[in-house]
Amino acid sequence: MTELIPSFGGFAFTLLAFVVALSIIVAIHEYGHYIVGRWSGIHAEVFSLGFGPVLFSRVDRRGTKWQVAALPFGGYVKFLGDANAASGKDGAAVDALDPAERRRSMHGAPLWARAATVAAGPIFNFILSILVFAGVMMFTGQASTDPVVGDIRPMPAEMRVLEPGDRITAIEGEPVETLSDVLELGRTLPPADLLTYQIERGGEAMTVEANFPLIPVVESVTPRSAAMDAGIRQGDVILRIDGTPVHAFEQLRGAVEAAEGAELALEVWRDGDIVEIGLAPRRMDLPSPEGGFETRWLIGITGGLFFEPDVTRVGPGQALWGGVQTVGRVVETSLSGLWHMITGAISSCNLQGPIGIAETSGAAASQGIDSFIWFVAVLSTAVGLLNLFPIPVLDGGHLLFHAYEAVAGRPPSDKALQIFMTVGLTLILGLMLFALTNDLFCP
Known part of the structure; x- marks a missing residue:
């Protein structure tokens, strides 16, 4: 029984890291909907972090119920006139409101107010990412x-x-x-x-x-990689591969490519000790500098110089611009990766589900608070981008309906909205099931 304790401890740590990361991102996303809705004159009835049974709640002076629910894998803001957490319209409730109250509902507010409220969630995710990236740049320097x-x-x-x-x-x-x-x-x-x-x-x-300037020192370890699974740590220095001394990181790269998936025996220097580690390279899809992706044999580490470069301080303006550029690169890489998966250029196993994201959360947290904070920012960008996809149920789907209303002069009919929302929910559930399948069966 005692041999299960380390495994349980690792699972608990991974789950905790995932819940913390997701809760931060969801809270920021939903707060964006809430605060812009409030500024736009739309009343929020419920702000929920999580789903299911309510663990804690309070009602503020504006009449909004703030609650924490038992299932911490999402959240929602329910506005006046909403039928559910997905902001479906409660037609009977909206029709029963007087004109002043109808203006305070999500479905009776002006188009600009509804569109701004919907768009605010993803935008707040991007703002969180920009601020985190900028903060890291200011703290660590350049x-x-x-x-x-x-x-x-x-x-x-x-x-x-x-x-x-x-x-x-x-x-x-x-x-x-x-x-x-x-x-x-x-x-x-x-x-x-x-x-x-x-x-x-x-x-x-x-x-x-x-x-040699670029020695085989481990600058960083990629979560869920062969190196992380084998126990390689940041700061390790790889001395030999299959008994052959290596002096440059390029030698390590060449040995990994030449192995073509066969197991390698590494002799690693770690804090004064010599550690023997065996691992097998894995096929991985990486963004290429020229654009697109390339598939290579990798163990999942990056190398660096044998010294830390001299560091200069970064001002707030430069840091914010750097944060914007980093968010742009994450968005560009994500869209490129999705397109390459759709066209079959790279493996669909690159799409992670909840288990894969949870494992990555735990791996990032295990490498230190700075790595975890950076991961939260990257995931926040991904969540913001995903929510902008023009799929009913997601924010992008609602914005698509608002765009239709702006052009046609009227919103889609309630029946059409119900059909679209059902289709959107089916697509999202199918995507989640596919991603979960990847988590369980992809190597």
């Missing part, structure tokens, strides 16, 4: 473009490194002007144990020997 050594990563004692503050001017005789030059040489120079560096230290030019 890597300087100068080839100056910052902090040195923990390394095996036998490895030779530079000193913080060193400015690299050349590697193996190749001139270096920016940090990008160091990275490019790390990809193109022949792998070797030591290289010759020309540096400036304390105003004095000197020549020293140090490690």
Whole structure:
């Protein structure tokens, strides 16, 4: 019985991380609907975090019931005149309202107020993501473009490194002007144990020997990857693959590609200890720099320099613009991935369901609060984007009905709305079932 405790502990941690992440995203999304609706003169009867039996509730001075329900996998705002959590129209209730009260209902308010209230949910998700990305950028700073050594990563004692503050001017005789030059040489120079560096230290030019710039150090671990499942951690240094020493990250990449899914034996340095790890690369679909996706054998790690680049502080304006750009990249990659799955260019297994998202939540949380916060921002962007799809039941479907009303001068009939909502609900349930199937049966 005791051997089940670690598994249960891991499951509980994953579930908790998923619930926390989803609750934050849902609360922000629904608050967007609520607050813009209130500003637009639409009365919210219920604000619910979760579904099912109510665990806690209170009614505020405006008459809105705020509640937390037992099933924390979503939420809703029920406005005056809504028949249900999906904002279906309660025709009889709306018809019974006097003109002043009808104006305070979702279905009796002006078109602009209804459209703004619906759009606010996804927009608030994007705002949350932008603020998180911007906050992370301001807190961590931005890597300087100068080839100056910052902090040195923990390394095996036998490895030779530079000193913080060193400015690299050349590697193996190749001139270096920016940090990008160091990275490019790390990809193109022949792998070797030591290289010759020309540096400036304390105003004095000197020549020293140090490690290959892009050593096989683990910068980050991809959730639900072969590396994470095998127990590889951020900061690990891979010394050997199948007994062969590796000095450069490109050697590791080449060995993974050459294995074509066969198991690799890794010798890893971790905090002064040597750890033996076995894992098999997996086929994964990744966004390519040129656009689209490429399928490669991967173990799920990213590499880095043997030193942390010098960091410069980022101002609020630059950080916010960076947050907007990051959200744009997430949206672009998500839409590209969806299109490539529809056309069959990449595997539909890339679509995760609730189990996959929960596992990713737990994996992100296990790597630290910064990784978890970043994951919440990415997931918030994905939720905002999904809700804008023109599918009835989703916010995008409601906006489509509002667009029709703006053009036709009248809303769709109640019967047509009921049919569309049924079709939309069927599509969403089918998509959820397909994603859940992926979670259970995809490798």
